[in-house]
Amino acid sequence: DGGITQSPKYLFRKEGQNVTLSCEQNLNHDAMYWYRQDPGQGLRLIYYSQIVNDFQKGDIAEGYSVSREKKESFPLTVTSAQKNPTAFYLCASRAALGSNQPQHFGDGTRLSIL
């Protein structure tokens, strides 16, 4: 079945540590997105990528980094510069640049600070 796989499901980070969240899709989608979900704040866009080797900052990119070396993969690194990283992180993808197709979401990764 086609879909989006996020791993791990739960992740713990120590102070000062960088951690990387994985997102893989086999839907052959061009565009991929990372969101952060906090209670009462909905989903806020961190980074997005419309094609391989290109990505743009979203609304809350500070303290995060991404790469898009392959079409199917869009890993997110939460760096030590992100002072409040505890949240639920969602990865999404969409068929094509500029399309009006809906985004498909993964199951999410819950990140907590030790």
Added chain:
Amino acid sequence: AQSVSQHNHHVILSEAASLELGCNYSYGGTVNLFWYVQYPGQHLQLLLKYFSGDPLVKGIKGFEAEFIKSKFSFNLRKPSVQWSDTAEYFCAVTDTDKLIFGTGTRLQVFP
């Protein structure tokens, strides 16, 4: 930039009650509108979408939404809710190649 407002943060209903969740977006022009649902412990799923045409759109599980351009609104409705509708509901609107989400409405349905 586009923004989305969901005015109902937490809604509590009994089974068989009718539901209407409000969603307003900030500016007009051509918009694509979505409602997503997140059931407890599950990923976000698309309930319904509006791109053009009939402003009354029907989605899965008996949900529908009405696009009212003059009011910049896209309210979600269901005539009779069930306990299984307990979830968080998000309205979203496209802004160029991004999707802007509202803050969500938590719906609790009691038997």
